[in-house]
Amino acid sequence: MHFMMQEIDKLSSAEMPQGLFPDGKRYNSFVGYFRRKYGERLQKIVLDAGFTCPNRDGIVGRGGCTYCDNAAFHPSYSTAGKSLRRQLDEGIEFHKVRYRTTEHYLAYFQSYSNTYAPLERLKQLYSEALSHPQVVGIVIGTRPDCVDEEKLDYIAGLAENHVVIVEYGIESCHDVTLRRINRGHDFAAAQKAVHMTAERGIDVGAHFILGLPGETRQMMLDSCSLINDLPLRSAKFHQLQIVKGTRMEKEYEERPLDFERFTLDDYLDFFADMLERLRPDLFIERFAGEVPPRFVNETPWGLIRNVELLRLLDARLAARNTWQGRLLQSF
Numbered sequence: 001m002h003f004m005m006q007e008i009d010k011l012s013s014a015e016m017p018q019g020l021f022p023d024g025k026r027y028n029s030f031v032g033y034f035r036r037k038y039g040e041r042l043q044k045i046v047l048d049a050g051f052t053c054p055n056r057d058g059i060v061g062r063g064g065c066t067y068c069d070n071a072a073f074h075p076s077y078s079t080a081g082k083s084l085r086r087q088l089d090e091g092i093e094f095h096k097v098r099y100r101t102t103e104h105y106l107a108y109f110q111s112y113s114n115t116y117a118p119l120e121r122l123k124q125l126y127s128e129a130l131s132h133p134q135v136v137g138i139v140i141g142t143r144p145d146c147v148d149e150e151k152l153d154y155i156a157g158l159a160e161n162h163v164v165i166v167e168y169g170i171e172s173c174h175d176v177t178l179r180r181i182n183r184g185h186d187f188a189a190a191q192k193a194v195h196m197t198a199e200r201g202i203d204v205g206a207h208f209i210l211g212l213p214g215e216t217r218q219m220m221l222d223s224c225s226l227i228n229d230l231p232l233r234s235a236k237f238h239q240l241q242i243v244k245g246t247r248m249e250k251e252y253e254e255r256p257l258d259f260e261r262f263t264l265d266d267y268l269d270f271f272a273d274m275l276e277r278l279r280p281d282l283f284i285e286r287f288a289g290e291v292p293p294r295f296v297n298e299t300p301w302g303l304i305r306n307v308e309l310l311r312l313l314d315a316r317l318a319a320r321n322t323w324q325g326r327l328l329q330s331f
Contacts, residue, residue: 015321020323025314027317028283030284030285033234038104040102042102042105042137043106046077046108046110047088047110048111063182064182066246066251067209067212067246068243068246069244069246080111084107088132088135091105104136105136106163107132107135108141109138109139110139123154126140130158140155140165140166141167142169143168143169144168144169145189147197153200156200159201165234166204166205168194168197168205169206171183171208171209173190173222173227174187177212177215181212181213190230204232204233206234207238208227209238210239210240210267210270211240211259211260211261221277225277228278228282237284237288238289239288242296263300267301268313268316269316271288275322275324275325276326277327280323280325
């Protein structure tokens with residue numbers, strides 16, 4: 001489906017079409033989609049399977065992405081060196097505290113690039129995770145330059161009998177940004193990978209970071225049309241958080257004016273601006289991120305949890321009388 005942007009003054013007084021989003025929200029909730037499709041909440045269990053990335057081992061670069069410290073965003077039970085079965089068992093126990101009625105789980109291969117290995121190694125790891133009696137599917141986090149036809153054919157086979165999502169770290173739609181953060185691939189690589197994956201009937205997700213150095217708010221808004229043109233099922237958006245010890249921390253110290261820094265109030269309005277420009281059938285899995293305070297020098301939003309952020313976003317959209325895709329008109 002194709003969309004074009006159209007700023008229409010009369011929309012400011014329009015009402016959201018009834019039934020546009022079945023969860024009673026003003027955007028398309030990925031959690032709600034999962035509940036409707038599978039009849040229950042499927043909680044992800046984060047796994048570290050010992051992968052690395054081609055911009056770390058010298059294949060395309062060294063040092064990894066300038067913002068990256070994997071320790072800042074994976075839980076304590078997910079540790080390289082532990083067996084996958086042990087990580088899954090400990091992860092299930094960890095999540096039972098909050099989600100007591102959850103019965104089934106998704107093995108989330110999150111750390112680094114989880115297709116960056118020979119196919120036989122991937123088969124071994126994915127099969128081991130899927131053999132767990134409470135695991136009904138896998139989510140594979142990876143880079144656009146770490147897939148090929150053979151790997152995607154295998155993953156498509158898994159998707160015939162399991163829940164399977166391939167989640168690409170795209171981060172930015174602008175090549176100048178991707179070069180600056182040492183990503184090691186361009187946006188064209190992301191476009192190719194997403195299309196190759198979707199053509200096989202695999203659900204595709206993508207991850208984007210808002211506030212990367214050099215990107216203006218207008219550049220981020222302009223990304224929406226490029227995102228809309230990708231055959232994505234879902235998308236995650238995170239505000240940039242500058243982690244201690246990363247190269248980006250040093251860059252921020254040296255050139256702070258190159259960074260768009262959002263207050264919480266700013267971010268709620270800015271993300272509402274983005275939602276208005278994103279096609280309404282794109283599921284929004286996350287719109288902000290949390291990094292444990294020990295990993296950052298400042299917590300400008302305070303110690304706010306994701307559930308409260310979601311409540312604030314709902315309230316802001318209602319106050320503005322707006323919704324996902326409001327400024328789009330199909331043709």
